[in-house]
Amino acid sequence: MTTSYDDAQIGRARVTETPELAAYYKELEELEAGALWTVANDIEPWYPQPRSVPTHWSYAKLRPLVHKALPLVDADDAGRRVVMLTNPGRRDISAAVGLLYTGLQIMGPGEAMTAHRHQAAALRFVLEGTGAWTIVDGQKLEVGPRDFAITPNGTWHEHGNESPDTPCIWQDGLDIPLVNALDAPFYEVHPNLHQAPGRTVNSSLLTYGAHLLPYGTEGWTKPYSPLFAYPWEPTYESLLNLAKASEGSPYDGVIMEYTNPLTGGSVMPTMSAHIQLLRPDQPTRAHRHTGSVIYTVAKGHGYSVIDGCRYDWAEGDIFCVPSWSWHQHANMAASDDAVLFSFNDFPVMRALAFHREEAYTDNDGRQPSVQPS
Amino acid sequence: MTTSYDDAQIGRARVTETPELAAYYKELEELEAGALWTVANDIEPWYPQPRSVPTHWSYAKLRPLVHKALPLVDADDAGRRVVMLTNPGRRDISAAVGLLYTGLQIMGPGEAMTAHRHQAAALRFVLEGTGAWTIVDGQKLEVGPRDFAITPNGTWHEHGNESPDTPCIWQDGLDIPLVNALDAPFYEVHPNLHQAPGRTVNSSLLTYGAHLLPYGTEGWTKPYSPLFAYPWEPTYESLLNLAKASEGSPYDGVIMEYTNPLTGGSVMPTMSAHIQLLRPDQPTRAHRHTGSVIYTVAKGHGYSVIDGCRYDWAEGDIFCVPSWSWHQHANMAASDDAVLFSFNDFPVMRALAFHREEAYTDNDGRQPSVQPS
C-alpha cells in the first residue's frame, strides 16, 4: 500500500476558514491560546522536515581562512579562536546540522587557553599539527592528527599547543544547540583560570585503553566514558582488523563506534562518534534514518550522495547529513581505502525512542544523483 | 564565592569589532561559516535563558471558548477539536512551555474520532465529562474526571465520548515541539480509519494495575508503560497513604510519579507525570531545576510563586514553570487538601544528563512575590 501524503484527507486538519472562525481565533489569542487545527498539519508532518540542508565544507577553501584568524584575534579575547560551520538553514542557532554544532579551532605555537566548563559536551578530531594538548578534569592528554578526544558535559577543560613553530587545527563538535533547545545550558570560568594537571600524561588511555579494565570500576558513576582519548593508530588498526573479519554494513562499509569501555555504549549521553572505512571496490547502498550526522574525511577521497545530490570530498573536508535524508558513500581511489570520521546525535534518538531507519530499495539501493547547483 | 556573570572577563568572548574583522566575517559567510566569538556568549550563556515565560491559563475563562468550538468546527475536519495553550514566548513552535505542547480537547456526546499514530507521545488528564474513551493499540480504555491516561509514541489511537448528552473535555499533553526540534516527527492515518478493539475494556489496568505483575513480563520490550490508564480514585488514595507515611518534599509536598510498573520509571521516554498533594497548613519552599513543567489544578485552590510572581489558581486551571525558574506552591484552603497534576520533560533531562536542581536559600526558602502585571 502506498501512503498518501495528501493533507486533504480524513485524519488531517481540513477546516475551511470563515469570518466567524477568524473572530474565534482572535478571542483565543487574547487568552494565550489558539486552535490546534490551524497549525496541526504543520506541527505534525508526515515525516521529518529538517530546516538543515545537506552542506559540504571544503577544507581547501576553509583552511586559509582558519589560518587567517590566528593573527586577527587574540585567543584570550575570542575565548576560543574558532571558525564555526553554519548550516544555511540553521544560522539562527549556529548549528551545522540538526542540533549539532561544529567548528575549526586553531591554536598558534605555544598558545594556551584558560579553563572553563559547560553543560554542552564537546569532542575533538585533530586535522593538523602535532603539539596539541588538552586538560580534561585535571588529566592532560596529548593529541595528534586524526586522534579523537572528548570533553564530556560538565568537565573542566583547557587546551593548548606546545609546538614551537606549527599551529594546530582541530575540529570541535558540540551539542550546544541541543542544550539550548532544552533550556539547559550552564557555563563557568575556572576560578583559578587554569587546572593543576596530574603527573601522568594520557592517564585515561593508560588506564582504560584496553579490553581489560582496572578492577573496581563500578566506582565510576559518571554518564560518560572514562577514556578521554582515542589515538588514530589503534583506531585505524581496528578498522583493518574488522575488515578481515566482516563484510561491514551495506550502507556504511566497515564501521565502528568509539565506545565507553565501561558500558560498550556511546562516549557521551548526547553524542556518539564513528569511524568507517570504505573499501576501494564499491559504493555503499543508500539508507536514511532519524538523527543528524557530521562527517569529516580522515583519509582518502570519494563522494557521498545525499538526497540525490553528489558531494565530492577529499581529506579534511566536512559535510553533513540531515535527519531522514537518503545518503550513500563511495571511495574513489582505485586501490587505497578511504576513512570517514563522523559524529551524531544518535544517543539522543535512542534514549528518546526516536530512532527509525529505512533502506533505499530502488535502483539496486543507489540513488541517482546530480551535482549540487 | 559569588560567581560573576559579567561577559567582560577572561574566559568569555570579548573581541572588539574592526573593519578588518567585518571583512573577514563576510569571507566566512560565503563559505557557510562564521566566527564563533561573535555569538559565543549568546549560545553559551551562564545559565538557562528560556524563551518561555511563566504563564497561567484560567479554566473559568477558557472553558466557554472550548465549548464554543463544539458547534464551530466539525471534529472530522479539525482532525482533533483542540484549543491549544501557547506560551507567549513560544508561539512559533506552538509550545506551552519549553518543548512541551498542551491543549484542551472537547468531544461532543456520541462523537468518535478516526485513528492515527505519530512519533509524538501523548497523555490525557480528564477535566470534565464521564463518557470519554480511547482505544490505544487496540485496547479500549474508559476515562473519567481526573483520570490520567497515556498514548505512547507510535501507538495507534482514537477517541470518543459515549455520553448521550454531555461533552467531555480533557487536557492533551504532547512532546510535539521536542519531536520537531529533533527532526523526528512521523504521522500516519490508520489504513482502516478505525481499530478493532479487544473484547475486554481497560485490560491494561486489569493486567498491570497492581504490584503483582503477570508472570512472564520480560516479553515486553517497548520503551513505555504497558499500563495505559491511571484512574483517579486509587491515585488519590495513594497520595493520602503516602501523606501518612511521609512528610513529603519541602518543595512539592506529598508528590508521586505515575510509573511504568515494569521499570519503576517514567511512563514514557520523553514525558513523565506527577500528582502532588498540598496540605492546608503551609506553603512549600522554592527551588528550581532544569526541565519544563505544565501543572493542572486537579482539586482545591491556592497559588504558586514563579520567578517572583504570584499566580492564584483554582480547579481546572493550568500554568507552567519554565526551566530553571524558581517556584513554590501553596494551598489556600484552611482545612482541605489541594492536588496538582503535572507533566514534564524530566525523562529527557535525565537521559541526556541535563538534570540540575537548586534550592532557594534566602528568606527561609520562600520568594518574595508580586502579582503579575
Add this chain to the structure above:
Amino acid sequence: MTTSYDDAQIGRARVTETPELAAYYKELEELEAGALWTVANDIEPWYPQPRSVPTHWSYAKLRPLVHKALPLVDADDAGRRVVMLTNPGRRDISAAVGLLYTGLQIMGPGEAMTAHRHQAAALRFVLEGTGAWTIVDGQKLEVGPRDFAITPNGTWHEHGNESPDTPCIWQDGLDIPLVNALDAPFYEVHPNLHQAPGRTVNSSLLTYGAHLLPYGTEGWTKPYSPLFAYPWEPTYESLLNLAKASEGSPYDGVIMEYTNPLTGGSVMPTMSAHIQLLRPDQPTRAHRHTGSVIYTVAKGHGYSVIDGCRYDWAEGDIFCVPSWSWHQHANMAASDDAVLFSFNDFPVMRALAFHREEAYTDNDGRQPSVQPS
C-alpha cells in the same frame, strides 16, 4: 533426532580401568589431584539430577505437631520456634528442595522474639492467626492470613504476635542452603536485642503499595524491594482482574509475580514469589524448567502431578517441585477457584543464565500419573 543418553559413546568418558591407571590415580591423589575421566560423566550429566525428590507435606498432619512445639520449647531458647520441612534427599543441608529452606513458625499470644539479621533472605506466608507483626529495618508491619511479606538479606528483623489468645503460624522461606553452598553466610544478633520501630505501621505499604511511586525513588539503591508486605485482599483482587483480561499460562493458570515496584523484578535477588489462580474448569498442561519451587495451598483443593506422581492437596498444604521435574496442576472444585502461593530460586537461574524450560508435548500436554507409594 532423538538424543542418546548412553555414556558408551564418543564424547563421553569411557576409559577402561587398568592396574597401571590405578597406580596413576594413587600418584595423583597424593598431590590433591585426580583424573577427570573417572568422574566426568557423573559431574557433567546429560540433564539435571537433583537429589531432592517431589515431596508433599500435609498441613492437617503437621499442624498438631507445630502447635505441640508451643509449650515444648521456649521461643527465646529456640531462637525461632520453627518446624522445618526437610526433603528426604536433602536432610544433610536442611533444604526443602534444591537450595531452598522452608518451615512453619508458631508464635504464641503476646510473644515477641529478639532481633537479628543474616545474609540469608527470608519471606513469610501467613497460614493462621491475626496478630502477627514483624519489624523489618525499623519498619513495623502487621500481617494476617495469606499475606506475603519479605525480610530481605541483611535487614534487621524481629517478630511477634500481639493477639491476646490465638497463636499465629506462618511459613518461612529462606535461601539458607544457597547462602551456605556459596560460603557466604553471616549472622548478627541486634546489639540492643530490639529495634526502635518508626511511628507509622505498614509505612512501606503506604509508600510503595500503588502504581505511583514517591517522586525521587532513584535514591533507593538496595538490591531488594522497598515494599515489604503484600496483603492478601489486593493480591487476590489482582488475580481476579487478570483472569478477566487474560487466559493465563497453559502451565500455571492465571499467575502473577510479587514484584519490586521500583524495578518490576523479583522482590529479592535470590528468591521470587508467585501467586496463581486455577480456574475450576480444567487441569493445566505439564512443563519443566530449571529452578526449584515450593508451593503452599492458599485456597481451595486440587492436585498436582510431579514426575508422573499425583499429589492431592488442600488448603495449608505444602509441596515442592525439584528442578527439571515435569509438573502440572488441577483445581478439583466444581465451581470455586483454587490459589497456590509459591516461592522459588528463579532469580538465581536468570542471573546466572541457568534458566531453561520445556513443554510436555505427549498426551495433549498431560502426564499420565500414579499415586505416590
Add this chain to the structure above:
Amino acid sequence: MTTSYDDAQIGRARVTETPELAAYYKELEELEAGALWTVANDIEPWYPQPRSVPTHWSYAKLRPLVHKALPLVDADDAGRRVVMLTNPGRRDISAAVGLLYTGLQIMGPGEAMTAHRHQAAALRFVLEGTGAWTIVDGQKLEVGPRDFAITPNGTWHEHGNESPDTPCIWQDGLDIPLVNALDAPFYEVHPNLHQAPGRTVNSSLLTYGAHLLPYGTEGWTKPYSPLFAYPWEPTYESLLNLAKASEGSPYDGVIMEYTNPLTGGSVMPTMSAHIQLLRPDQPTRAHRHTGSVIYTVAKGHGYSVIDGCRYDWAEGDIFCVPSWSWHQHANMAASDDAVLFSFNDFPVMRALAFHREEAYTDNDGRQPSVQPS
C-alpha cells in the same frame, strides 16, 4: 564493640535436649520435618565456614604426572585428558575451591577432540605449548602461552593441538560444581562430532579486540562476552600501562579484569578472571571477601599468606583462596615483576548480593605467617 561469637547467648538456639523433645523429633522425622533449633546454629553460622581449605599445587610436581597421562589414556576415551585439582575439603564434588573446578589438560601433537557443549561455563589459561586451538561456536581461535580464552555456557566447543611435535598444557576453569549445586547441568555431544569453523581465524579478536566496537552491537543479546580470546601481549602491556597511571590496589597490586567489551562487566555470568602485577618493592596488605579464587602464577615467583599460612609459588603453580579467608601476596624478585592470573565466582556474589569485603587492620595490614605443615 566486639562481636561475640558465642552460641550461648540470647538470639541463638540454646535448647536443652530432653526425652520429651527426642520423642517429638521422632514424630517430626516421620513427616519429613525437623526442629529448626536442632540445626539453626550450624546452618546460620556467624560467618562463612567453607569446607574448602587453602591449597597450593606445585607445577613442578604436577607437570610430570600431566605428561604421563598422554600415553596412558586415549583422548577420545577420556573425553578430555585432564588432571583435575581437588580441594581436600571438596573431593565429593570435584571442586578446587568453593564451587569452582580446575584442571590441567594436555593435548598431544596433532590431537583434536570432538565437539560438545554444556551448561557449565569454561575458561582456559595456557601454560605451555604453541599449537593449541579451540573452536567456540564455529569460531576458530589460536592460543599460546599465557593467553586467556573463554568457552561460555552453552557454546559448542572442541580443541586441538596443531603442533607437529610438542604437547600443549592449558588450565581449564569451570563452574561445574556450581551448576550441579543448583541442579542445572546439561550436556550434549555435537551431532556431527565436529563443527565447521568460519573462514577467519580469531575473528572475535579482530572484531571486538579494541575500544571501538562494530557499529550495531546492540544485536548481541547473549549473556557473555563476544570476545573469546585475550592474548598475553596486549594484556601484559595493559598491566604495564596501568602501572604507570595508578598505584593499584593495596591488596592486589596493579589488577585488571578481563572484560566483556559490550558491557564492561565480567566475561561470563558465573565466573570472572583477573590479571595482576606485583611490583618488586613491597608485599600487599591482607583483606578477605566472600567468593572463591583460583590463582595461577603467570610470571615470576613470590608467596601468598592465606589465613596465616605462607605458600611460596613459582611460574605455573596454582593455589586457591577460599571465601572469607585472609590473603595477601608478595613478589620475591628484587627487580622483576610477578604476574598472577586468577578466576573466581565474584559475578555470582554480586548478582546475588552476597559480596562482602573487609581489610585486615592489625599489624600494618600484614598477617603474621607460618609455613603450612
